[in-house]
Amino acid sequence: MKIAKALIFGGSALAISFLAGCKAGGENQGLEYAPQMYHSVAYEPLTQIKDESQGSWLSTREDGKGEFFNSNIHNPHAMNMREPVANTVPRNKQGYLPYRLKAFELEPAALTKNPVESSDAVLKQGEALYLQYCNACHGKGGQGDGKVGEVIGGVANLTGGAYVNLPEGHIFHVITKGKGRMGAHGSQIPEESRWKIVHYVKQVIQGQATAAAPAPVADSTAVAQVTPAN
DSSP states (O other): OHHHHHHHHHHHHHHHHHHHHHOOBTTBOOOOSOHHHHSOOOOOSSOOOOOTTTTTTTOOOTTOOOTTOOOOTTSGGGOSSOOOOTTOOOOOTTSOOOOOOOTTOHHHHHTOOOOSOOOHHHHHHHHHHHHHHTHHHHOTTSSSOSHHHHHHOOOOOTTSGGGGGOOHHHHHHHHHHOBTTBOOOTTTSOHHHHHHHHHHIIIIISOOSSOOOOOOOSOHHHHHTTOOOO
């Protein structure tokens, strides 16, 4: 009896200790039953680790290979990521298609409509963006009298002449691709931000309640480039 009680007591104490060791709290993360699921080695999307011994010191894999070996021999170009479906075009986070017009394609660019709906908040954001990116050359009032404009000369006065009647798509295209002495800013200013600058230029600097109406659409592909996804 004494032996049986001792075994029961010892077994109970061992079970309690084991369960206590599994409990997580504070700095103690508890016992992980499947550590590879919690601390899995992330795959590099564009490269593969082809050496099967890489990470063997850490590995508990059933296939005996190193923990860092992650090559997928079925994927092309020695990548782990899968290639996009053929003939598909990625959209940005706003759902717009990529802007594919060339620098010289000003006429189809003029047909492109502003996909960003105008509002007081958008105009306020457009003002901040204009002062950040455009003020140095075009000046605060858009008259081409910014500090940089005074030095290099030939900066467009957005408040007069033919510039007042430019369609929104034309202005967006010039911001994106550049024209004349103005360099391209497409890589510096996000697409939605460029459209907000256009709203600010048309409605505040040029004082137009609504943007100049674009010419009749002759090529639907120009408009489709900025049509949000359904």
